[in-house]
Amino acid sequence: MRKYWQRLVAQSVVARLLMAQMFVLCLLWLLALAYVVHDSTRDKVTLELEPTYQAIIAVAENELAEPAKMRESIRKVELALRDMAGVDMTAFPGPSFIVENSQGILYRSVEVPAGARAGAPGELPLFESGGSMWRARTVQSPHSEVRITGIMPADGVNIFLRLASRGTLLLPLLISFPFLILPAWLSIRLAQGPWTKAMADLATRGPQDLRPLPVEGRPRELVAMFNRINALLERVRDSAERERAFIADAAHELRTPLAAMRVNVEALQQQASDPRQQQLLDGIVSGNARATRLVSQLLRLMRSDATSGDELERICFDGLVQERMAALAGIADAKGVELEMSGDDGLYLAGRREGLVSLVDNLLDNAIKYSPERGKVLADVRRADGGVVLRISDQGPGIAPELRERVFDRFFRDPRQAQSHSGSGLGLAIALAVARQHGGSIALDAAGSMGLCVTVCLPAND
Amino acid sequence: MLKMAGMKILLIEDDMDLGNGIRIALTDKGMDVTWVRQLADAQSQLEQRGFDLLLLDLGLPDGDGMGLLAGLRRKREGVPVLILSARDALSERLLGLDTGADDYLVKPFELAELLSRVRALARRSYGFDGETLELRGIVLHAPTRRVTINGRLADLTGSEYELLRILMMRADRVVTRRSLEEQALPGAQANASNSLDVHMANLRRKVGEGLIRTVRGVGYVIDQREVGR
Numbered sequence: 037m038r039k040y041w042q043r044l045v046a047q048s049v050v051a052r053l054l055m056a057q058m059f060v061l062c063l064l065w066l067l068a069l070a071y072v073v074h075d076s077t078r079d080k081v082t083l084e085l086e087p088t089y090q091a092i093i094a095v096a097e098n099e100l101a102e103p104a105k106m107r108e109s110i111r112k113v114e115l116a117l118r119d120m121a122g123v124d125m126t127a128f129p130g131p132s133f134i135v136e137n138s139q140g141i142l143y144r145s146v147e148v149p150a151g152a153r154a155g156a157p158g159e160l161p162l163f164e165s166g167g168s169m170w171r172a173r174t175v176q177s178p179h180s181e182v183r184i185t186g187i188m189p190a191d192g193v194n195i196f197l198r199l200a201s202r203g204t205l206l207l208p209l210l211i212s213f214p215f216l217i218l219p220a221w222l223s224i225r226l227a228q229g230p231w232t233k234a235m236a237d238l239a240t241r242g243p244q245d246l247r248p249l250p251v252e253g254r255p256r257e258l259v260a261m262f263n264r265i266n267a268l269l270e271r272v273r274d275s276a277e278r279e280r281a282f283i284a285d286a287a288h289e290l291r292t293p294l295a296a297m298r299v300n301v302e303a304l305q306q307q308a309s310d311p312r313q314q315q316l317l318d319g320i321v322s323g324n325a326r327a328t329r330l331v332s333q334l335l336r337l338m339r340s341d342a343t344s345g346d347e348l349e350r351i352c353f354d355g356l357v358q359e360r361m362a363a364l365a366g367i368a369d370a371k372g373v374e375l376e377m378s379g380d381d382g383l384y385l386a387g388r389r390e391g392l393v394s395l396v397d398n399l400l401d402n403a404i405k406y407s408p409e410r411g412k413v414l415a416d417v418r419r420a421d422g423g424v425v426l427r428i429s430d431q432g433p434g435i436a437p438e439l440r441e442r443v444f445d446r447f448f449r450d451p452r453q454a455q456s457h458s459g460s461g462l463g464l465a466i467a468l469a470v471a472r473q474h475g476g477s478i479a480l481d482a483a484g485s486m487g488l489c490v491t492v493c494l495p496a497n498d
Numbered sequence: 499m500l501k502m503a504g505m506k507i508l509l510i511e512d513d514m515d516l517g518n519g520i521r522i523a524l525t526d527k528g529m530d531v532t533w534v535r536q537l538a539d540a541q542s543q544l545e546q547r548g549f550d551l552l553l554l555d556l557g558l559p560d561g562d563g564m565g566l567l568a569g570l571r572r573k574r575e576g577v578p579v580l581i582l583s584a585r586d587a588l589s590e591r592l593l594g595l596d597t598g599a600d601d602y603l604v605k606p607f608e609l610a611e612l613l614s615r616v617r618a619l620a621r622r623s624y625g626f627d628g629e630t631l632e633l634r635g636i637v638l639h640a641p642t643r644r645v646t647i648n649g650r651l652a653d654l655t656g657s658e659y660e661l662l663r664i665l666m667m668r669a670d671r672v673v674t675r676r677s678l679e680e681q682a683l684p685g686a687q688a689n690a691s692n693s694l695d696v697h698m699a700n701l702r703r704k705v706g707e708g709l710i711r712t713v714r715g716v717g718y719v720i721d722q723r724e725v726g727r
Contacts, residue, residue, distance in 0.1 A: 299609055
């Protein structure tokens with residue numbers, strides 16, 4: 037119950053407001069009812085209805101000689117009285133009477149609760165019977181010994197139910213409820229307008245957009261919230277900035293010694309004549325190349341995270357792929373791999389050039405690396421519904437279907453290829469990170485009978 | 499082919515190991531290398547004598563190399579500058595080139611790459627500027643826009659000449675279709691892909707098959723030496 041309630045109010049502010057409104061409404065109503073009920077416990081109306089008592093006393097005195105007739109008469113008076121008060125004795129107890137004189141009881145209503153007793157005249161004793169509270173009032177006839185005791189239920193619940201049965205108090209509440217709730221709901225919806233608009237504005241922001249939220253033209257309540265959010269965004273931006281600075285420092289620190297090692301070894305290689313020395317130096321060069329690649333891949337990956345908040349620019353994607361293929365043509369040439377590009381022209385997207393360059397470079401680099409000699413690497417860039425699709429296929433060994441998810445993990449390498457080809461194990465992780473930042477995706481497939489086809493889908497910006 | 503021997507190079511690099519390595523490697527190739535480790539020393543060297551090429555590191559102990567470069571360009575000194583830097587961000591590279599560097603090489607680099615860039619800049623600095631470009635029997639004389647093939651004058655249209663010039667300038671590197679279209683065929687913007695193919699076919703017919711290699715869909719390249727396949 038409590039859980040359900042919490043879910044209800046937590047789900048929607050509108051529901052919460054409506055609930056609050058209903059709650060307050062009901063509370064006020066209940067207070068009003070409580071007052072009425074409280075007032076009724078002293079039911080002066082019936083108990084202090086002096087003429088009733090006098091009428092019953094008169095009947096009792098006049099027909100003292102014929103007790104049967106007297107009881108019938110009193111009974112009729114009693115029923116008339118109840119009918120007037122609107123009490124149905126089968127459901128709710130109403131007033132009942134005991135008439136007695138010094139000889140004993142002259143009349144006793146069948147509904148008189150057990151344990152009822154007469155008090156001294158003028159008192160209003162409370163007693164309990166059958167789980168309910170009752171109140172009695174005794175009046176002494178001024179002319180004879182006849183005493184009459186009226187007994188009324190004094191139980192709040194009884195009185196409340198009695199009132200409810202008349203429909204006098206609850207019915208208006210039930211009828212007016214829809215009229216109260218509908219305007220409340222409508223006015224809340226109207227007041228919610230600025231929120232809805234703010235949400236729509238927020239929804240159009242990219243996942244990496246850390247620019248402050250504009251507060252002009254927003255209502256006061258929202259401005260306060262937006263200012264808080266802006267302060268948070270600023271802290272996030274600051275930390276991203278620090279991270280970037282750290283990466284730039286790390287890059288400088290790692291790259292210069294690597295460059296120094298490389299140049300020195302290569303200078304030494306030019307002088308060394310002994311083939312065994314050459315072999316050893318080759319080992320240093322290739323180790324250096326691996327370390328260099330790992331460092332630059334790591335930095336690319338870090339940077340692709342750090343620059344994710346940068347502004348997007350409009351980029352001609354097919355032009356970029358063409359450029360990168362031209363740039364990597366040398367590597368392909370050295371391996372005897374043929375590059376080819378096909379597809380559509382003028383495909384624009386909103387992106388970050390640097391990230392896209394590392395994406396394309398990594399995929400092309402992999403394709404060239406795993407291609408057999410005289411193999412062909414084909415890049416195809418095409419418009420597809422709402423996006424741009426880049427397919428890079430090679431004629432290499434491909435990747436087993438069960439590994440096609442795992443190769444995107446950082447530092448994971450296909451165990452079959454790890455011995456024959458060196459690599460950082462970060463290339464696809466970088467490509468995936470970049471694709472995701474651009475709201476795109478990457479999938480691996482077999483390219484025909486052999487080879488791998490990498491499909492990158494990116495949203496277009498025409 | 500241009501000789502790099504005797505080329506006067508000013509190397510501005512603060513890292514001991516790297517600076518010394520580059521100095522020895524280039525000296526081995528017969529170049530005349532002066533190595534300084536601070537901007538102030540570089541300034542005084544530049545005032546004392548002329549250089550054919552500057553190799554400039556950016557993060558130096560007494561300031562940023564970019565300042566030196568900007569100063570040089572303000573004084574309209576046309577000495578070629580090759581930036582050697584660990585800063586590999588695209589924005590940094592563009593800033594370097596915009597400030598007036600002729601090339602930008604990111605550390606770490608292969609010695610062969612450094613030599614090839616130095617060679618390219620040397621070609622531009624006194625091999626080509628207002629002079630001739632020569633490659634596999636083709637001689638391109640820029641001031642007169644004359645092209646001879648094995649001594650015989652070739653009759654090229656303006657666009658064909660531009661295409662050949664760009665490819666020869668950037669020999670050994672694939673030039674993308676897009677940049678060829680933009681530089682050599684500025685009129686034909688849309689549907690230019692076809693017009694580039696037509697011009698290229700004509701040019702090939704005139705300079706001989708086998709000189710210009712196609713990378714299908716990507717661009718074209720002229721190899722310094724004929725590739726054997």
